[in-house]
Amino acid sequence: MSERPFTPLLDTVIVPADLRKLKPEQLRQLAEELRAEMISAVGVTGGHLGSGLGVVELTTALHYVFDTPDDKLIWDVGHQCYPHKIITGRRDRIRTLRQGGGLSGFTQRAESEYDPFGAAHSSTSISAAIGFAVANKLAGKPGKAIAVIGDGSMSAGMAYEAMNNAEQAGNRLVVILNDNDMSIAPPVGGLSAYLARIVSSRPFLSLRDLAKKFANKLPRPLAEAARKTDEFARGMTMGGTLFEELGFYYVGPIDGHNLDHLIPVLENVRDAKDGPVLIHVVTKKGHGYAPAEAAADKYHGVQKFDVITGEQAKAPAGPPSYTGVFAKALMAEAERDPTIVAITAAMPGGTGLDKFQQKFPERTFDVGIAEQHAVTFAAGLAAQGMRPFAAIYSTFLQRAYDQVVHDVAIQNLPVRFAIDRAGLVGADGSTHAGSFDVTYLATLPNMVVMAAADEAELVHMVHTAAVYDDGPIALRYPRGNGIGVALPETPQQLEIGKGRIVREGKKVAILSLGTRLEEAMKAADRLDAQGLSATVADLRFAKPLDQALIRKLCATHEVVVTIEEGAVGGVGAHVLTLASDEGLTDAGLKIRTLRLPDIFQAQDKPEKQYAEAGLDADGIVETVLKALRHNSVGVIGGARA
Template identity: 75%
Template sequence: MTSRPDTPLLDTVDTPTDLRKLKPEQLRQLSDELRNEMISAVGSTGGHLGSGLGVVELTVAIHYVFNTPEDRLIWDVGHQCYPHKILTGRRDRIRTLRQGGGLSGFTKRSESEFDPFGAAHSSTSISAGLGFAVANKLNDKPGRGIAVIGDGAMSAGMAYEAMNNAEQAGNRLVVILNDNDMSIAPPVGGLSGYLARLISSSEYLGLRSLASKMTAKLSRRVHKSLGTVESHTRGMVTGGTLFEELGFYYVGPIDGHNLEHLIPVLENVRDAEEGPILIHVRTVKGKGYAPAENSADKYHGVAKFDVVSGKQDKGPGGGPPNYQNVFGETLAKLAETDPKICAITAAMPSGTGVDKFAQAHPDRAFDVGIAEQHGVTFAAGLAAQGMRPFAAIYSTFLQRAYDQIVHDVAIQNLPVRFAIDRAGLVGADGATHAGSFDVTYLATLPNFVVMAAADEAELAHMTYTAAEYDDGPIAFRYPRGVGTGVPIPEELEKLEIGKGRVLREGNKVALLSLGTRLAESLKAADELEAKGLSTTVADLRFAKPLDTVLIERLMRTHEAVITIEEAAIGGLGAHVLTFASDNGLTDAGLKIRTMRLPDMFQDQDAPHKQYDQAGLNAPDIVETVLKALRHNSAGIEEARA
């Protein structure tokens, strides 16, 4: 797919200790070689591209100036950490990114001492950095906490909660705001770079400290006024008033690709006695690679691609649509005749399909930024005022808003519709992005309806069902990737709440599937029938409320009942077992087994390998049935009779 670039200077650098032996004038060449190496590596593996390209010089400068790993460097989200991994002893494995047994696409504590804090969700870096800084302060250790946070992550309230609590860390906390999109300050140039060096210098800081001490001896009113003038004057020049009000000493904005600016500013900050300090750098996402610079959204996360042309290997064209597009297009069509329908996403419009809705109904589409908590309560307010809001949020990110789901939605029984994308395993993104827990954490709540789509047609039906449901909160989950190829009917069906469907009828074994494992359940049924075991396959559709009539009938007429779900313990299986226990359905020797995701965080791998590890493919279902039936004293042969 791509040849390896010539990197003679980078070849001499394995760790930041090697990097610090270089002369400042060599860092430009090193950065260029590092950028080329990253492009080559991601071209071979796929992964996050634009964000890493944007921080190449910043990564070099931080490791050059600060004493990592003693100074703890935390990358917010972590998807921009590929250059960091190359410089911290992992270059020899960089072409295993996001593959089974290879490097994670995010920072990971078990991978390197240079990854002090794992991350893949946003807005956690300042809180973690504060923890490191205060711990070192309490233990009289010199290390700092250095948090690199993107401007998008600053849309989450957690970042400001941390900043509001940061004063106690003093100069041991350094926050670097990587501003590559929001334009929260004027474009930078020579003047702003000069100002950043000036206001971060020891001379300026010394004068500022002396002035503070002198004015402290004046009256409180004069002292406060002078401090306000100084702060707001600098804020007017540099844009840092907000951060100053939160207790940070603000430096910037500076050009994040200009090493002649970055190095002296970081050195000044490193040696400063005041703190905490926020450095505002401006960068260009995709810097140095024209296709990524010209189309930052398309090159944020990429498949394998050809470095010369930039063309991504997305496999053969055509085929079934992506699940998120099925949802977005279905919702947009429903909204044509229902003006109350609106859609909310948390910084993932294309990932959730809300971009399709927004194209058709821009006034009713809302991207709240990386603010899932706000998004859920915003939806609750809309629902309380008679609208029909759909909160389209990845399962793994919806976890961030669980209190709002409980307190603001469920307790008040408000009809918020939750479209839960990326439910289940997610392949190369690994444990941090897997949607493993939503069935468990939603189906335990009173008033909730929880559905799971087995294919794209079912997803369309469930979207329509949710739109028409006004009796309380309702959620439907669906996986990452393309559908199964099932045609989507023109006329959508409003599903009866809490009712499943039987796809094939038998009398010995009942497979109760929820969601995506239905196709594997049908394959398993074919194998079981070939072994002489008459098998029923039911798509329950609902984890809550259960189709208790159907479940009881199957339990009373079958010898073994197996529940199958792509979700963690505590989901469908737990609810079915509870129902069976409460109603005495296990007293006659019925064999009940639950199949679910294992009690572990599964690392990144190809999806089929993840399902093998989870034990959720057809052969695993067959094995589970046979093991259950072998518990009969007469053995499996009698079970087949």
């Protein structure tokens, strides 16, 4: 554990009101102490590092200039919010980040009044800020809304949809474009900072307003020429024509690490009487911490690390990750089939497609944070004879559900969905949990939904998806490492809709979908020890169900339990529907479904989350014993009482 840094000035700041008591010349020291405290805390907890380091000065300046929490500060994505949490009354808990019962790694309304809007997915901040600003406008309240959005998040269409309506918010809306990666503007220097300060000042704004009024009195051709001259002049010196066309007054670019530049511009914008303003701030991920500056990708999300050396704690050697197994299997399929292409929405490393890209650069497409486009792009590729794999986290695929329905399923196009992070995800909490994909996909006609029980099954499912051309097909797999089974040298093509029996018994049948199979086997051992002979089946498919297998098990066992890493409405619901349609419970069969509880589960270690949900061996055994003691047929939920 790293020693806590010496932070005499930061120690005086509990909430932003304390920060606003400081003199401007003290803010540089405060920012340095804030950066040191963040590095120290993340060294203990792990979490997102580089993005937070990049906004230390910006965070300081925003809370210094604006009257938070009355002015609403809304962080896009949210993983850059650690400095914000430290100076908004949560420093005493900052070393509980992403731990069970601790602070969330993202903004969260229930956690603090300084988090007006929760954000763990991207590109929502401007829409939300317009909502806050318009609500204040209608209520006659003075508060402003400030959205901080990264340039990567600007690749999502939702950001532009919001900006197209920003004029409704008037001067109550401020958007900070945090440019830390794409280099969409010229290098920042003293001249651009000086220009930004000038064009955001009240004298300049008043002069510009006077010029507008004068131009409006000119004949139309001259007025139009004057308007274009103004836009051209500022566009040439600072950029921003696109934002001007969307109704914003553009200021920038300015150095986001220079408080002497930031403070005057923010003060000018705060006091402006004109419409919505966009401030273009240029920052660097990992700023102020050499290891993070040198490797922004490696230090975006980190394990616990040594603050002095930057060396991250290494996980003990073990089985390969499911993500790595998927990537390797997909590369093997692409070697055999030149029509296979891979698509990711700004997550090449997280989905393993960075490795695929190294080998097949012309067949890899990173479309940015644009899941809707990714899915319809994949549909177009499929319609033209390619075999696209859209590798998208379960929680992010939710953003493209309309495209999955209309552009893929209705047209029965063979898009392959590789759904990473299925099930619970531990420290990232409820916003990133893959809880709903079985439910929202298995309801769709034409869709095939597979779930891998282990890493070997994942290899078979990648191959099955690669050769399947009869419509859309999805394969889901969790975050983390496999269980250590041997990987097949030659993948098998699975028969669509067919499960497998992995253990024979007589009294209890456990039907598992996904990686709960290992817990199902442990539960079967314990039931056998109590004289309750148990069959364990790996369903493999949530859709289509192996109806023949389910009928057989229902006819030959007294209790049938389904278990899955998903919400209500998943494979358990489909099994119950089959049982109801065919009267399988008429002879006294007891069916129970185990699934995630109907709550958004808080962050914790995955094994604790699954235990809390009753989706472990203990939960299965408890469910079976309760069913055997109960004389009537019924269904119970997944959460343990």
